[in-house]
Amino acid sequence: MSVRDQIQDDTRTAMKQRDRTRVGALRMLGAALKNAEIEAGRPLTEQEEQTILRRQLKQRDESAEAFRNAGRQERAASESAEAEIVRSYLPEPLSQEKLGEIVDTAIDETGATGMRDMGTVMGRAMELSGGRAEGRELSALVRNRLQ
Structure with a gap:
């Protein structure tokens, strides 16, 4: 099962559980993967999917930091929570x-x-x-x- 398929399944599960944060994060991930697939004109490889997920993770981390610096702790916490969701789809980093x-x-x-x-x-x-x-x-x- 590809990462994109797993994200779609997890989105359905999160919707049933009414977990808005998770649904929002997973929808953004799914959209990013789908857009990249359309742009490439072919199904993405596992490594390409990981690259996109890493890019999304970096964006969430940078946004959380910017919100923290601006004194918007609630938004920073939301971005950090989304970053953790993205991180859960990436393989364990190497030591x-x-x-x-x-x-x-x-x-x-x-x-x-x-x-x-x-x-x-x-x-x-x-x-x-x-x-x-x-x-x-x-x-x-x-x-x-x-x-």
Whole structure:
């Protein structure tokens, strides 16, 4: 079952339970996935779905922070709750130890010797992580290892 199908099923369940926060968050996720699928003109891969979910999570986190800074705690709490719902559909993030192993493998496979090879290493590391790692975390580790 794809993430999109799971979200549709969970939306129906949340509607029956009259959970407005969950229904709203799931509808937005479903719409984002559907729009991306229409734009692509084909069904999305699992990795593409995860990318969209990560983007939605980042938006919710940034919105919650902006509302907190503006003193709107109620809206910040709502955005944080939606972020948790989005997070529940993402795979468990990789540990720092596992990320380090992935970066080391990517460096070995690409034969990288310095910072000029960072793009190549990053591409391979992202492939090896299978979409379970944040780009900025990988980037920091790659930069640290190549310097």
